Amino acid sequence: MSSPTTGSAGLEGTAPQAPETKVKSVIVACMLAVFLAMLDAQIVATALPRIVADLGGLDVFAWVTTAYIISSSVTTPVYGKLGDLFGRKKVFLIAIALFLLGSAASGAAQSMEQLILFRVVQGIGAGGLFVSVLAIIGEMFSPREGAKYFNLFGIVFAAAAVSGPAIGGVLTDLISWHWVFLINLPIGLVVFGMISTSLHLPPKKRQAHIDYAGFATLSIAIVSLTLLASWGGVKYDWVSPQIFGLGGIALLAAVLFVAAERRAAEPVIPLHLFRDSTFTISVLVSLVAGVVFLGAVNFLALYVQVVTGASPTLSGVVLLPMMFGLVASSVVSGRIITQTGTYKWYPVLSMATGIGGAVLFSTMDTGTPRVVVIAYMLLFGIAAGLNMQVLTMAAQNTAPRDDIGAVHATVSFSRQLGSTLGISVFAALFYNRLTDELTKRLPAGALAGTDRNTLSSHEVLDKLPATVRDAVKEAYTHALSPVFLAAVPVLVLGLVIALRMKNLPLRSWDHGGGEAAPEHSPTAAEH
Known part of the structure; x- marks a missing residue:
């Protein structure tokens, strides 16, 4: 039964009720984690021109964003399932740690290739931030009681969207572009500490069966589809062999994914849903x-x-x-x-x-x-x-x-x-x-010497x-x-x-x- 005063609704009836102060700490930490995840895309976009000027790599700089999007997209459904199997707290802390590791490494990057690689690590961590927060609130509260917390994400999203470009510009101009990544560290460490000490959920009692085939085929499908959407009509024509090839790979991987989920004991995305x-x-x-x-x-x-x-x-x-x-x-x-x-x-x-x-x-x-x-x-x-x-x-x-x-x-x-x-x-x-x-x-020649882009x-x-x-x-x-x-x-x-x-x-x-x-x-x- 929900307990609006303790915030322990949604847990097993035998689970101990968390003090209200602990619940508030968890909610604040979750909001900060979502802010970090949503802020990243906004803040990094502002600093990209300065990053290119410093590191070079104009021909591959778009991968600073693309690599992050792909890695976070691939891992989002994976984190959800891992939380079901091994517990929200443990998986959430791992996601935060990976996000901070990628942020620190990105801030210390000495070449565009290094930055792209470290952004992959950061994206792998980011994929678990938002989904873990949603699942934690879903487990702490009943759907009706949790509604009042879910609407806070609108505020967090807007705050990140509005403040991101300004923060990125200020950090880049006044300090250096490295700090658009390093600023994640103090906030992330606070989140890590608050979740470590305040979040208490019932332990998972399910036997874990990792769906490796599902993870692999879903990842291939997501990467192929993301590249198709990013490159189609921009880098390659929509009817080019490259785009058709990516589409074929995505379709085949999707078919294999469905087949794998039907056989898996613990599928990444349970088809029965x-x-x-x-x-x-x-x-x-x-x-x-x-x-x-x-x-x-x-x-x-x-x-x-x-x-x-x-x-x-x-x-x-x-x-x-x-x-x-x-x-x-x-x-x-x-x-x-x-x-x-x-x-x-x-x-x-x-x-x-x-x-x-x-x-x-x-x-x-x-x-x-x-x-x-x-x-x-x-x-x-x-x-x-x-x-x-x-x-x-x-x-x-x-x-x-x-x-x-x-x-x-x-x-x-x-x-x-x-x-x-x-x-x-x-x-x-x-x-x-x-x-x-x-x-x-x-008229012809009106833009002579001007790059239309x-x-x-x-x-x-x-x-x-x-x-x-x-x-x-x-x-x-x-x-x-x-x-x-x-x-x-x-x-x-x-x-x-x-x-x-x-x-x-x-x-x-x-x-x-x-x-x-x-x-x-x-x-x-x-x-």
């Missing part, structure tokens, strides 16, 4: 949310800086309302869900509101007032926040407790995969359209004649509109899927026997 429609719908809607809310949103900064003429600093201010909307809707929806115990209509409303926001974005042009753009961003941020943690809660609500780590890992992985696919596909769509628009709108830079744009600069802005506007329009059918699909979700009440108790909450509860208000 997909018999639960709530889990399946949560995974699919998370994928859609990743594609749109984390994928398309990357192109808003281009519009703000290139088309409206905002400086990088001002563009961060213009993007703040979107983060405010995300935080507000995430917190408010989390509180209402805690009170009512039902969640279905939040992802539905998220998809519907997102459709409106994407359509409005597609209408923006060079004459759209900045205040109108800010209003559109606020609406889009509200849409993003409405699904941020709801889907994780929904999936957890009907899952057996023995599989809680795999549940959280799969939902998190689907959102992360969607983000990677969204960024890559939308980028290919944008750059192909931009090339055509620039060719159509600019640098047109988003204020320093480059300001040096161009006014007529050329205006033509470039028009080209960007017409290239960005298809990106936002392409998000609409994806969101429509997400809306259709979300509407099929059952409106089951969140459990206020623990299914200690490992049984999933019934999908057709007598008290469920199905709509």
Whole structure:
């Protein structure tokens, strides 16, 4: 039975109740861990130009980010399962240690090749941070009580997104780029210490059977798919042998993965979870949310800086309302869900509101007032926040407790995969359209001596004649509109899927026997 005062809800009935101070320490540590994981991508991106200037390796510098994304994506579902088998605390501490080791080594790197290698280590650790936090909260609290903690992630996400570029710029300019990695050490050590002393969960009593075949085939599928999405339409044509080869490898690995999971005693992703429609719908809607809310949103900064003429600093201010909307809707929806115990209509409303926001974005042009753009961003941020943690809660609500780590890992992985696919596909769509628009709108030789890849830079744009600069802005506007329009059918699909979700009440108790909450509860208000 849940105990709102002790915070020990969700544990075995025989488990000792943790003091409230210990629970607060665990929650604070978990929030700091999530902040570290989300901050990294933002803070490192700001320092990359200085890193390239110092270490060289311009031809491979993109792998500083790609290597991190691949290694964290591969390990996310693995950590979830390892936590189910060996215990959350032990696996979480290992993830933190690997993240800190990779951070320290990256900060000491003397070449681009070394940095890329150390970023792999850092990514392996990062893959276990977010999913471990979700699983720990899922095990400490009942789904209904945990709702009030899940909505805190919206605040953490926004804080990392807003502060990351500024922190990265300050550290790089005032100290050195090495500190964008080294700053993780003091925060990470605090997290490690707090988790070591404050987190107490019942020991795992299951016999561990490592699913090596599942780990290997899933890793190959993820790496191949990530490279396909990153390189398709950018480094190689979509119809090139390289892209077809990666697609074939990903498909074959996926088939072998499913076959391995059917035979495994302890599969990485238990296939029986997909018999639960709530889990399946949560995974699919998370994928859609990743594609749109984390994928398309990357192109808003281009519009703000290139088309409206905002400086990088001002563009961060213009993007703040979107983060405010995300935080507000995430917190408010989390509180209402805690009170009512039902969640279905939040992802539905998220998809519907997102459709409106994407359509409005597609209408923006060079004459759209900045205040109108800010209003559109606020609406889009509200849409993003409405699904941020709801889907994780929904999936957890009907899952057996023995599989809680795999549940959280799969939902998190689907959102992360969607983000990677969204960024890559939308980028290919944008750059192909931009090339055509620039060719159509600019006279021959207008950009002589100017690298088209640098047109988003204020320093480059300001040096161009006014007529050329205006033509470039028009080209960007017409290239960005298809990106936002392409998000609409994806969101429509997400809306259709979300509407099929059952409106089951969140459990206020623990299914200690490992049984999933019934999908057709007598008290469920199905709509």
